[in-house]
Amino acid sequence: MELIGERINGMFKDVREAILNRDPEPIKRHAVLQSQGGARYIDVNTGPTVSAEDQPGVMEWLVKLAQEASPLPCCLDSTNPDAIEAGLKVHRGKAMINSTTADQWKMDVYLPMAAKYNAAIIGLAMNDKGVPKDANDRLALAMEIVANADAHGIPMPDLYIDPLVLPVNVAQEHVPEVLETLRQVKLLASPAPRTVVGLSNVSQRCPNRPLLNRTFLVMAQACGLDAAIADVEDGDLVDAAATAHILLNKEIYCDSYLKTFRQR
Amino acid sequence: MELIGERINGMFKDVREAILNRDPEPIKRHAVLQSQGGARYIDVNTGPTVSAEDQPGVMEWLVKLAQEASPLPCCLDSTNPDAIEAGLKVHRGKAMINSTTADQWKMDVYLPMAAKYNAAIIGLAMNDKGVPKDANDRLALAMEIVANADAHGIPMPDLYIDPLVLPVNVAQEHVPEVLETLRQVKLLASPAPRTVVGLSNVSQRCPNRPLLNRTFLVMAQACGLDAAIADVEDGDLVDAAATAHILLNKEIYCDSYLKTFRQR
Numbered sequence: 001m002e003l004i005g006e007r008i009n010g011m012f013k014d015v016r017e018a019i020l021n022r023d024p025e026p027i028k029r030h031a032v033l034q035s036q037g038g039a040r041y042i043d044v045n046t047g048p049t050v051s052a053e054d055q056p057g058v059m060e061w062l063v064k065l066a067q068e069a070s071p072l073p074c075c076l077d078s079t080n081p082d083a084i085e086a087g088l089k090v091h092r093g094k095a096m097i098n099s100t101t102a103d104q105w106k107m108d109v110y111l112p113m114a115a116k117y118n119a120a121i122i123g124l125a126m127n128d129k130g131v132p133k134d135a136n137d138r139l140a141l142a143m144e145i146v147a148n149a150d151a152h153g154i155p156m157p158d159l160y161i162d163p164l165v166l167p168v169n170v171a172q173e174h175v176p177e178v179l180e181t182l183r184q185v186k187l188l189a190s191p192a193p194r195t196v197v198g199l200s201n202v203s204q205r206c207p208n209r210p211l212l213n214r215t216f217l218v219m220a221q222a223c224g225l226d227a228a229i230a231d232v233e234d235g236d237l238v239d240a241a242a243t244a245h246i247l248l249n250k251e252i253y254c255d256s257y258l259k260t261f262r263q264r
Numbered sequence: 265m266e267l268i269g270e271r272i273n274g275m276f277k278d279v280r281e282a283i284l285n286r287d288p289e290p291i292k293r294h295a296v297l298q299s300q301g302g303a304r305y306i307d308v309n310t311g312p313t314v315s316a317e318d319q320p321g322v323m324e325w326l327v328k329l330a331q332e333a334s335p336l337p338c339c340l341d342s343t344n345p346d347a348i349e350a351g352l353k354v355h356r357g358k359a360m361i362n363s364t365t366a367d368q369w370k371m372d373v374y375l376p377m378a379a380k381y382n383a384a385i386i387g388l389a390m391n392d393k394g395v396p397k398d399a400n401d402r403l404a405l406a407m408e409i410v411a412n413a414d415a416h417g418i419p420m421p422d423l424y425i426d427p428l429v430l431p432v433n434v435a436q437e438h439v440p441e442v443l444e445t446l447r448q449v450k451l452l453a454s455p456a457p458r459t460v461v462g463l464s465n466v467s468q469r470c471p472n473r474p475l476l477n478r479t480f481l482v483m484a485q486a487c488g489l490d491a492a493i494a495d496v497e498d499g500d501l502v503d504a505a506a507t508a509h510i511l512l513n514k515e516i517y518c519d520s521y522l523k524t525f526r527q528r
Binding site: 168169172173175176179202206207208211212215216218219220221222223239240243244246247248249252253255258 | 432433436437439440443466470471472475476479480482483484485486487503504507508510511512513516517519522
């Protein structure tokens with residue numbers, strides 16, 4: 001189970017202020033906390049308030065800071081291809097691109113970029129018509145991404161299909177479809193692509209957010225989830241992920257497995 | 265999701281002492297707490313220290329007390345058929361028998377009893393050779409129970425197949441097999457039998473027992489689990505079960521779903 005720490009995102013107030021003031025400390029602190037918390041990647045997102053022309057520079061600054069403060073690779077999170085590429089240029093090690101959709105023009109931009117920089121890439125099971133409701137329709141879009149990624153020579157273990165979980169309070173009927181999609185994505189290719197979710201989406205504007213997040217996470221793990229963009233500074237969430245990982249026999253049980261999971 | 269409260273069991277010290285002293289108060293207190301906590305059944309088990317000849321009388325006493333203190337039906341838990349039948353005779357409403365194995369002599373005792381008293385019954389996917397390691401072997405034993413139950417006219421929704429989860433620290437490789445068994449049991453008949461686990465087994469002699477229990481519970485729910493014998497007095501466990509139930513779209517989401525789950 002690979003956790004991708006979500007906290008370096010301009011959507012959060014402290015990070016937005018750090019970006020506006022070019023204050024490195026909050027960025028470095030979140031990189032360290034998430035690294036110690038059990039993250040395998042640090043997601044970096046400039047957030048919605050940075051102008052399009054400033055995004056490449058801010059992305060570069062965030063990636064450098066996150067990698068100064070932690071040994072982890074980054075998950076470059078932007079809808080702006082220039083920002084993604086600016087991040088890739090300064091990134092050390094194997095980055096992850098977050099994300100392409102199944103729209104042809106986006107795949108034609110991001111998949112060659114992933115191939116050029118030997119980066120992993122997240123493929124969202126949606127297109128310009130939106131997010132399908134049924135597992136089958138999500139899988140059809142996932143298959144388009146799988147086929148295009150393969151055509152660009154991207155190894156399947158570098159492709160992370162995200163079936164897109166929506167908030168349970170407005171799209172409850174989607175949640176079991178997401179779980180079914182996770183199960184079936186593994187049948188689309190051999191070796192199979194990996195799977196990822198943007199976990200915190202499931203609980204947007206709900207009470208009990210941490211409970212919803214960690215419960216959905218381990219249910220998704222039981223259905224084959226490989227990775228999640230999540231709040232790795234939430235210790236209960238990481239404990240739940242580590243416990244599901246052990247129960248699925250992905251790592252040998254030891255009494256101190258919670259500590260081991262964080263130290264991998 | 266049906267939770268079966270495990271606490272009225274002579275294995276626990278307070279209940280053992282209550283049985284020895286014929287003190288009704290601890291029994292009634294656990295019946296009330298479990299009923300308020302969200303249980304749908306109250307498991308009653310005389311425990312290992314009551315002699316075989318005393319077990320029917322103690323079972324009768326426990327069932328009467330539990331049903332005086334709560335409106336719930338009981339899950340009659342014993343390896344002694346006389347104790348089970350003594351409980352059935354005084355039980356009000358639809359009881360559950362816990363349990364038969366796939367051994368023919370046991371099925372020949374307990375299945376006619378379930379039919380006679382119109383009780384639900386738990387069928388353990390094991391026989392006198394022990395608990396199989398693989399999902400397929402568990403399913404073969406489950407199928408024997410399904411066929412025998414059907415021959416006795418027991419409706420499939422009254423049969424709860426228990427794939428038998430073992431402690432993760434000694435039988436870790438069994439855990440994913442249990443999850444796979446839960447998925448496939450639903451294919452054995454139409455309508456399908458239900459599924460149940462004795463949840464606390466998964467964490468025997470482990471640290472972090474509540475965390476292991478609630479994590480395994482929601483993973484099993486994601487694989488189709490219908491019921492669990494569990495510590496319903498553990499509020500975090502019930503919260504997790506209620507949350508998984510909502511995420512599976514088994515009941516309409518509302519912001520107060522945790523309260524609603526306990527009040528059903």
